Amino acid sequence: MIKIGVLALQGAVREHMQSVEACGAEAIAVKHKEELKEIDGLILPGGESTTMRRLIDKYDFMDALKEFAAEGKPMFGTCAGLILLAKNLVGYSEPHIGVMDVTVERNSFGRQVDSFEADLAIRDVASEFPAVFIRAPHIVEAGENVEILAKHNDRIVAAREGQFLGCSFHPELTEDHRFTGYFVEMVKEAKQKQLV
Secondary structure, three states, X not given: OOEEEEEOOOOOHHHHHHHHHHOOOEEEEEOOHHHHHHOOEEEEOOOOHHHHHHHHHHOOOHHHHHHHHHOOOOEEEEOHHHHHHEXXXXXXXXXXXXXXXXXXXXXXXXXXXXXXXXXXXXXXXXXXXXXXEOOOOEEEEEOOOOEEEEEEOOEXXXXXXXXXXXXXXXXXXXXXXXXXXXHHHHHHHHHHHHHO
């Protein structure tokens, strides 16, 4: 059985773990960098990206996260997690983990009060997916190897580049586990390749 970690520093960790388990994989709350060695894929949950970065630095996670990416293991960033994965951030000179070739703008859909739900068509996942947007970022620009999976009002809200998956919304806050399932399949494929 594949093991998928959820970075458990802040955010909707429990909901992501339940979603992973609903897809038939084992979910592990990752609280220490050593635990990254035990997992096949990693979810970076939503939350507050500035706070998450502080906690990543405090618990000395950054180099371990970059190493995890360099090993070819899949990473899925939702909302704040997408901000952590992006190579470029609007208004910031430095990225965080900086592994996915996208430019992301924070809080681009407004404040907490502007949170909303929308049905999205997500390529290879669902023709209608209930997406929950909470102070969501969006992808302003995507590199040439980035596959755009979903848009909302002409803004890119889900994309994939190889082993990296990112979205602006919170798939874990619904009962629909298809997008998490898509990531679980990515992890299975990556693990098969490593075994070959």
